[in-house]
Amino acid sequence: MSQHEAAMHRPSVHESAHLHVTGAARYVADLPGPPGTLWALAVRSPHAHAVIRGIDVAAARAIPGVYAVLCAGDIPGHACWGPIRHDEPLLADGAVHAVGQAVAVVIADSEAVGRAGVAAVGVTYDVLEPILGIPAAIAAGSFLDDAPHVITRGDLDAAFATAAHVIEGEVASPAQDHFYLETQAALVVPEEDGTWRVFSSTQHPTEIQRAVADTLGVGANRVVCEVPRLGGGFGGKESQATPFACMAALGAWVTGRACRMVPHRDEDMIATGKRHPFLSKWRAAVAADGAILGLDARLWADGGWSLDLSGPIVDRAMFHVDNACFLPAVRIEGRACRTNVTSNTAFRGFGGPQGMLVVDDVLRTIAEVTGIPEADVLRRNLYGDAPRDRTPYGQAVDPTRLPRVLDALDARSGRSARVAEVAAFNERSRWVKRGLGLQAVKFGISFTNGLLNQAGATVLLYTDGTAQVNHGGTEMGQGLFTKMRAVAADALGIRPESVRVMATSTEKVPNTVATAASSGSDLNGAAVNDACATIVARLRPLAIELVGEDPVFAGGEVRGARGAMTVAALASAAWARRISLHATGFYATPGIAYDRAAGRGTPFFYYAYGAALVEVEVDGRTGESRLVRVDVVHDVGASLVPTIDRGQIEGAFVQGFGWLTMEDPRFDAAGRLVTHGPSTYKIPASGDVPGAFYVDLLPDADQPGVIGGSKAVGEPPFMLAIGVLGALRDAIRALRPGRSVRLALPATNENVLRAVAG
Amino acid sequence: MPTEITLRLQINGEQVRRIIPANRSLLDFIREDLRLTGSKHGCDVGDCGACTVLVDGAPQLACITLAAECEGAAIRTIEGVTDGGGLHPIQEALHRHVGAQCGYCTPGIVMAMTSLLEADPHPSDSAINEALGSNICRCTGYTKILAAVREVARPGSPS
Ligand code: FES
Ligand code: FES
Numbered sequence: 001m002s003q004h005e006a007a008m009h010r011p012s013v014h015e016s017a018h019l020h021v022t023g024a025a026r027y028v029a030d031l032p033g034p035p036g037t038l039w040a041l042a043v044r045s046p047h048a049h050a051v052i053r054g055i056d057v058a059a060a061r062a063i064p065g066v067y068a069v070l071c072a073g074d075i076p077g078h079a080c081w082g083p084i085r086h087d088e089p090l091l092a093d094g095a096v097h098a099v100g101q102a103v104a105v106v107i108a109d110s111e112a113v114g115r116a117g118v119a120a121v122g123v124t125y126d127v128l129e130p131i132l133g134i135p136a137a138i139a140a141g142s143f144l145d146d147a148p149h150v151i152t153r154g155d156l157d158a159a160f161a162t163a164a165h166v167i168e169g170e171v172a173s174p175a176q177d178h179f180y181l182e183t184q185a186a187l188v189v190p191e192e193d194g195t196w197r198v199f200s201s202t203q204h205p206t207e208i209q210r211a212v213a214d215t216l217g218v219g220a221n222r223v224v225c226e227v228p229r230l231g232g233g234f235g236g237k238e239s240q241a242t243p244f245a246c247m248a249a250l251g252a253w254v255t256g257r258a259c260r261m262v263p264h265r266d267e268d269m270i271a272t273g274k275r276h277p278f279l280s281k282w283r284a285a286v287a288a289d290g291a292i293l294g295l296d297a298r299l300w301a302d303g304g305w306s307l308d309l310s311g312p313i314v315d316r317a318m319f320h321v322d323n324a325c326f327l328p329a330v331r332i333e334g335r336a337c338r339t340n341v342t343s344n345t346a347f348r349g350f351g352g353p354q355g356m357l358v359v360d361d362v363l364r365t366i367a368e369v370t371g372i373p374e375a376d377v378l379r380r381n382l383y384g385d386a387p388r389d390r391t392p393y394g395q396a397v398d399p400t401r402l403p404r405v406l407d408a409l410d411a412r413s414g415r416s417a418r419v420a421e422v423a424a425f426n427e428r429s430r431w432v433k434r435g436l437g438l439q440a441v442k443f444g445i446s447f448t449n450g451l452l453n454q455a456g457a458t459v460l461l462y463t464d465g466t467a468q469v470n471h472g473g474t475e476m477g478q479g480l481f482t483k484m485r486a487v488a489a490d491a492l493g494i495r496p497e498s499v500r501v502m503a504t505s506t507e508k509v510p511n512t513v514a515t516a517a518s519s520g521s522d523l524n525g526a527a528v529n530d531a532c533a534t535i536v537a538r539l540r541p542l543a544i545e546l547v548g549e550d551p552v553f554a555g556g557e558v559r560g561a562r563g564a565m566t567v568a569a570l571a572s573a574a575w576a577r578r579i580s581l582h583a584t585g586f587y588a589t590p591g592i593a594y595d596r597a598a599g600r601g602t603p604f605f606y607y608a609y610g611a612a613l614v615e616v617e618v619d620g621r622t623g624e625s626r627l628v629r630v631d632v633v634h635d636v637g638a639s640l641v642p643t644i645d646r647g648q649i650e651g652a653f654v655q656g657f658g659w660l661t662m663e664d665p666r667f668d669a670a671g672r673l674v675t676h677g678p679s680t681y682k683i684p685a686s687g688d689v690p691g692a693f694y695v696d697l698l699p700d701a702d703q704p705g706v707i708g709g710s711k712a713v714g715e716p717p718f719m720l721a722i723g724v725l726g727a728l729r730d731a732i733r734a735l736r737p738g739r740s741v742r743l744a745l746p747a748t749n750e751n752v753l754r755a756v757a758g
Numbered sequence: 759m760p761t762e763i764t765l766r767l768q769i770n771g772e773q774v775r776r777i778i779p780a781n782r783s784l785l786d787f788i789r790e791d792l793r794l795t796g797s798k799h800g801c802d803v804g805d806c807g808a809c810t811v812l813v814d815g816a817p818q819l820a821c822i823t824l825a826a827e828c829e830g831a832a833i834r835t836i837e838g839v840t841d842g843g844g845l846h847p848i849q850e851a852l853h854r855h856v857g858a859q860c861g862y863c864t865p866g867i868v869m870a871m872t873s874l875l876e877a878d879p880h881p882s883d884s885a886i887n888e889a890l891g892s893n894i895c896r897c898t899g900y901t902k903i904l905a906a907v908r909e910v911a912r913p914g915s916p917s
Binding site: 013014016017018019020021022023024025026027029030032178179180181182183229230231232234262264265266476477478479643644646647650651652653654655677678679683684685686687689691693 | 896
């Protein structure tokens with residue numbers, strides 16, 4: 001590729017940027033739909049737990065413009081859905097288990113009429129006592145799993161017997177609303193002969209296809225799910241886009257007309273699940289020098305009323321209790337609680353952030369009992385050479401990567417000088433104090449359920465040398481399509497401008513997995529590359545014939561020993577020779593296996609690493625805090641598109657910062673979400689981000705066996721924001737030296753002030 | 759049935775006249791009646807900025823504005839942010855800085871920033887943050903949006 005630069009590893013704007021900035025990018029709610037498209041609106045439970053005595057739909061049906069009101073008994077096919085266990089009735093059948101659960105669906109010719117219809121449906125309930133919160137679920141023995149998942153290693157009793165310090169603690173982490181700026185959305189269009197086209201804002205088109213087919217009682221081959229793009233997903237549209245598509249499908253089925261379902265923000269927030277709150281209790285054995293000798297940790301997640309993805313979320317939390325630290329003797333136990341709130345679901349990090357908060361609390365406590373600074377306690381406990389290179393579940397960790405990241409961060413941030421500067425600032429300032437927090441992240445990449453690690457692609461090369469690329473991943477702002485365009489351009493030897501990445505569709509690539517677990521570009525990139533390689537392999541003999549030996553495909557040209565021609569000319573020549581110009585590709589990640597019963601295995605293909613130094617300022621009189629500066633060094637391997645990866649790192653950090661400091665979902669005593677809009681649920685605004693925000697990508701970090709030597713990036717940097725907590729504690733300590741800091745989450749002004757006073 | 763009214767106003771330089779329900783929001787009028795879908799529903803309660811349009815040059819949240827209130831007004835939406843169809847400098851800068859990830863917030867941000875820069879071509883950082891304060895972005899962490907706006911506001915200075 002001498003004359004032409006590769007498309008990969010180069011900065012690029014987002015492939016839809018010209019559409020984003022002009023408003024021409026179309027999302028599901030922007031699709032016009034055929035004339036006469038109807039609306040589906042749900043009647044939702046106002047109670048957290050109740051028996052349904054009766055549903056009276058007569059008044060609603062009588063409203064002009066209401067076409068139908070459907071209840072559980074009207075569903076023609078399978079009445080329950082769920083990504084793992086089908087335990088969630090699409091429409092409540094006899095009982096409700098959470099506020100916001102759908103009881104009936106009104107099909108109307110406009111949103112306004114639908115609203116009137118919803119208000120006119122009379123549901124009578126016998127209200128029951130709900131189980132709310134993790135302690136209540138534990139007390140009631142209310143769990144979604146049959147038994148806890150346990151990971152153990154080493155002799156914990158011996159560790160406690162020889163420890164210089166035995167310490168313990170408890171961490172409660174809050175829920176978080178995804179607040180994707182585009183709410184859930186679906187449009188279902190009936191086509192001929194009992195077939196359905198579903199447009200959905202989903203991270204998992206195949207699941208939508210399957211669930212709609214099941215709901216309508218037809219084969220999967222009668223349903224196509226298409227995804228133009230998402231206005232943000234973050235995990236919230238991995239499983240929970242499904243009921244919206246299925247209810248719209250019911251409307252289309254019962255009327256024979258197209259039907260859409262697009263909830264308003266407040267309904268979306270009330271009806272859909274959030275990041276799982278966790279309660280974790282731990283006890284640790286610690287040596288005099290601050291080294292962890294043993295850790296006994298128990299984690300409970302609030303799963304809400306149905307399983308959804310709670311099982312693998314608890315697993316991933318357990319896999320990340322260690323984070324960057326070697327735990328010689330360890331016992332980790334995790335359970336998913338069943339409570340009467342909406343079913344909590346995937347959210348960037350998928351339990352990983354909640355797990356990492358455990359070791360963060362352990363390190364804090366060690367610092368407090370030994371007097372060693374938190375950053376030094378972290379360094380002391382990092383993974384190291386064998387035998388200190390094994391996770392609690394037995395997977396090997398490269399002991400060199402994280403120290404490299406931390407050294408690079410120290411240099412980029414000038415950490416030792418900054419420690420002195422902060423001390424000097426605090427010396428001068430009575431009430432306003434600064435603090436520094438150092439955060440390291442080690443995050444496992446792959447779906448921990450091994451069989452999900454597969455992807456397909458279909459690549460079409462045309463005789464003019466342009467190509468269409470189809471793969472199973474969805475574009476939700478993470479830049480996947482931009483990366484896939486670069487992968488395909490380099491693999492086919494054409495320019496990125498000649499590649500169009502098509503809207504995701506189950507009729508182009510079937511049987512896909514969710515775009516989740518940060519794995520979208522790893523999996524789909526390898527599949528796209530495979531499909532392109534097949535086409536190039538077919539073209540190569542012809543290229544040798546036409547331009548000579550060792551033809552190189554690059555930049556739209558094929559250059560061989562005797563000459564060169566355009567890829568377009570070669571493709572035309574191939575067509576004339578009746579050589580196929582389209583191919584499918586496939587990829588399955590090798591070597592992933594985890595034995596859940598034994599708590600042993602290799603659930604990850606590799607780990608992504610990163611570190612951040614966070615500086616905050618706290619006003620001890622008001623509890624107000626602000627980010628002063630953030631420095632990040634992140635290991636994204638050989639970045640496929642560095643501009644995209646930087647955007648992921650910055651966006652993830654700020655989202656994590658929101659979770660830990662200001663996003664505060666509140667439920668009342670009856671289990672009703674009271675913060676269901678942006679006026680009461682605050683997510684970070686532009687004024688909350690630090691003016692000084694520096695991001696470096698770790699150089700020379702090729703990841704073997706991954707497309708282009710890259711690494712996944714979507715989730716890992718979210719957890720860099722845990723450094724904000726360390727920084728807040730550092731500043732709070734400066735206000736009241738020598739005392740332990742107990743900072744409840746989220747670290748709102750109120751909670752910071754409590755910690756200052758505590 | 760709500761009362762219907764006849765509404766006359768200017769959209770992106772074009773005169774339109776429509777009979778609409780008196781309670782129709784400006785956002786629904788723009789999106790559903792005129793099929794200009796660049797302005798987005800984000801929250802429908804005036805707290806996210808995704809629906810920002812310019813009414814007689816001033817940014818307004820179309821979700822909490824009645825179409826009827828705009829009788830006789832000149833409305834500019836993302837589709838008409840430049841007359842000639844080229845990119846406004848703020849669009850160009852957001853494009854180049856990767857200021858959009860999912861892009862759902864972008865039209866509202868372009869409108870809010872267009873109006874800011876028309877009123878004050880060289881706003882300070884605090885004026886930028888103030889003007890951007892009513893626009894939520896869940897994806898970018900704002901860094902690249904701020905870099906783009908600063909570049910347009912203060913060409914040549916490091917962003
Ligand atoms: S949709 Fe208008 S401000 Fe959010
Ligand atoms: S780019 Fe997604 S909300 Fe701003």
